[in-house]
Amino acid sequence: MKKQLPVYKIQHFREAFKETDFYANSFRSHIHQHTIATAPHKHDFFLVVLFTKGSGTHEIDFITYPVKPGYIFLMAPGQMHNWSLSPNADGYIFFHTESFYDKAFTLSGIRDYPFFDSSYHVPFLHLSKKDIVTTETLFKKIVREYKSDELMKFAKLHALLSLVYIELTRHYSSGIKIENQSYLHKLRKAEKLIDSHYKTKKYPQEYADLMHMSEKHLNRICKECLNKTTRELIAERIVLEAKRMLIHSKYTIKEVALELGYDDNSYFSRFFKKNTDETPLAFLNRYK
Numbered sequence: 099m100k101k102q103l104p105v106y107k108i109q110h111f112r113e114a115f116k117e118t119d120f121y122a123n124s125f126r127s128h129i130h131q132h133t134i135a136t137a138p139h140k141h142d143f144f145l146v147v148l149f150t151k152g153s154g155t156h157e158i159d160f161i162t163y164p165v166k167p168g169y170i171f172l173m174a175p176g177q178m179h180n181w182s183l184s185p186n187a188d189g190y191i192f193f194h195t196e197s198f199y200d201k202a203f204t205l206s207g208i209r210d211y212p213f214f215d216s217s218y219h220v221p222f223l224h225l226s227k228k229d230i231v232t233t234e235t236l237f238k239k240i241v242r243e244y245k246s247d248e249l250m251k252f253a254k255l256h257a258l259l260s261l262v263y264i265e266l267t268r269h270y271s272s273g274i275k276i277e278n279q280s281y282l283h284k285l286r287k288a289e290k291l292i293d294s295h296y297k298t299k300k301y302p303q304e305y306a307d308l309m310h311m312s313e314k315h316l317n318r319i320c321k322e323c324l325n326k327t328t329r330e331l332i333a334e335r336i337v338l339e340a341k342r343m344l345i346h347s348k349y350t351i352k353e354v355a356l357e358l359g360y361d362d363n364s365y366f367s368r369f370f371k372k373n374t375d376e377t378p379l380a381f382l383n384r385y386k
Contacts, residue, residue, distance in 0.1 A: 103142045103347070104139045105142060106135075107141070107310035111135075119198040120193075120198050121192060121193050122192035122195040122240050123239045123241060123243035125149065125187065125190060125341055138345075139178070140175075140179075140261070140373060141175065141193070142195075143193045144194055144196065144199075144208060145264070148170050148190045148191075149187065149189040151186055151187060154181060155181065155232065157180055157362075159178055159338055160385075162177075163290075165181065165183060166213075167230070168225040168227065171221055171222055172213045176222075176258050177217075178342055183240070184382075192241070193236070211263050213266065215282055215286060216282075216285060223266060229269060233262070237262070240259070281323055284316075285319055288320070291305050292334065296360055299332075303317060305328060313328070321363070334373070336358055337374060339358060340358060340378065343358075344378060344385075345382070345385055351367070351378045351382075356367075
């Protein structure tokens with residue numbers, strides 16, 4: 099029987115007497131202290147890793163990225179990941195809840211940054227050698243401050259986090275037209291609705307109705323922001339969950355289909371193949 103994929107909270111990584119909604123460490127110390135982080139898992143917080151040494155691969159939601167010095171990964175809650183790294187891999191890591199960041203700022207939130215404002219953005223950034231120095235300095239300050247007990251410690255952590263996110267935003271390249279804030283806001287709402295209802299609502303018109311707009315207008319928003327149709331976003335969310343369940347749950351293919359709202363197992367298999375070019379069984383065998 100396959101094991102359920104674990105979903106970790108910051109409390110799983112808490113150090114004695116440390117704040118529970120923020121965590122920072124050197125990457126090597128983090129891995130040595132928390133071996134649970136080496137197996138596939140999800141988490142309910144935002145996570146940022148800067149690699150300064152080593153090599154390997156980092157798989158996020160079934161997409162494999164290389165690991166090299168200067169590579170940064172920015173992950174939102176709910177994403178599944180695991181890594182295969184060389185013994186000398188090192189760098190810095192921090193993570194925090196949404197409320198930890200948002201409670202310190204009234205004019206902006208964590209999801210206003212381009213790498214967090216959509217679940218379809220690439221969770222990966224490659225810094226130049228010059229930019230590594232500046233960014234690594236900020237990460238060092240975050241780890242040092244986290245481990246200290248200085249006056250106004252968390253006020254400084256909030257300030258350092260903002261500096262890191264601002265610097266990374268300047269280096270981050272995405273396909274979204276960031277200036278269209280109205281469309282971005284509507285896209286985030288559509289993604290949240292899809293994430294909440296993808297098991298029961300399969301058609302674009304259903305989400306357009308929930309957003310009180312025409313299907314054509316919702317499709318225009320998705321196309322302008324992500325160059326994807328609404329139907330493609332719905333299908334991608336269903337397929338992603340199907341892959342997660344096939345690999346990391348106790349369900350059979352038929353049970354996965356039922357869990358995702360498909361009474362007809364054959365129809366589900368055709369839907370899966372149409373969107374992945376392979377059947378659920380072929381995917382399962384290949385991934386194993």
